Amino acid sequence: MAVHTDYIEVETGGKRSVVDLSQQLASIASKSGVSDGLLTVFVPGSTAALTTVEYEPGLVKDIDAFLERLLPYSEHYAHHETWHDDNGAAHLQAALLGPSLTIPIVGGELTLGTWQQPVLIDCDTRPRRRRLVVQILY
């Protein structure tokens, strides 16, 4: 086997910024020259998450509204007592969505749907710099 490891650097605004990773992942898959294999993206850190979504402005608003309703930033969380942090909601949102995403590559292409984009959702309460790990096994 072979393992190809790469990175994506992203500056986010936090507050459930949704960042479309389509072009960067397609570029990494293409540069790797891999025909058939498995691509994994992982976000180090516990206040951001990865999933897929149709990336369009309406759904970006809907994701924000849904996560705020489910876990409001302004509520009190026990986490705030531990470090005097204000991002308890961000931790729970990220743990629920999950830190990793795996997508098969077939014939040199990610097998995503036409209206399906791989995204980073940064739930933290402030802007963050994220360095995602991308690994292709083939």
Added chain:
Amino acid sequence: MAVHTDYIEVETGGKRSVVDLSQQLASIASKSGVSDGLLTVFVPGSTAALTTVEYEPGLVKDIDAFLERLLPYSEHYAHHETWHDDNGAAHLQAALLGPSLTIPIVGGELTLGTWQQPVLIDCDTRPRRRRLVVQILY
């Protein structure tokens, strides 16, 4: 290494149909002849998701009732303004559950629990044909 890629075609009724993939995945794992490796299932499209659950009629009802309470189909979503679609809830439900599932194969068998079935949950508002990508790395 080697990569074995296969597909599962499923007709769903949409509306949070839960489709048990146990037999088809076991058959793909068996046909591959792989003793130890990693099986990944991925659903192209942004209104369906993969997870595991005890597949029995009670839980199928519970999943439907829970997702409807969390994200009702009949609510207004900003996504509806973008395309005049009616499936904003489906997009959010699928993004929350996630599009991929990975299961180790050991001794030629998927390491699932006895009461644990890999399932597709099709959240879309209408019947859909889904073509799942299954990849085994070994």
Added chain:
Amino acid sequence: MAVHTDYIEVETGGKRSVVDLSQQLASIASKSGVSDGLLTVFVPGSTAALTTVEYEPGLVKDIDAFLERLLPYSEHYAHHETWHDDNGAAHLQAALLGPSLTIPIVGGELTLGTWQQPVLIDCDTRPRRRRLVVQILY
């Protein structure tokens, strides 16, 4: 390629016990001698789940309170009618969080953030013994 398979045995108290897997996963990664590869953890069974979280007592309480609010143990679930079980909530919580977690290994180390711990969340209503499958592909 090569596949390295290992196991982690955990006794949990159920009721959304959160078990930090950091040391056991780091030890398995280290013993494998793998420099670059992909580690997957999978929990057989449909009432427990895997994700990452900052493992500290405040967030452990927050996870418990959030999941109880979302899916209370004491509510009625159709699953209870099937087997006269009492753990319908546990099944839904686990299906939502998901049974697998994948983390890249780079330079012999799991690429986790400093405040990010891989955890098992056992949602069942009683103490359980869990045997997690850990697989490294490289």
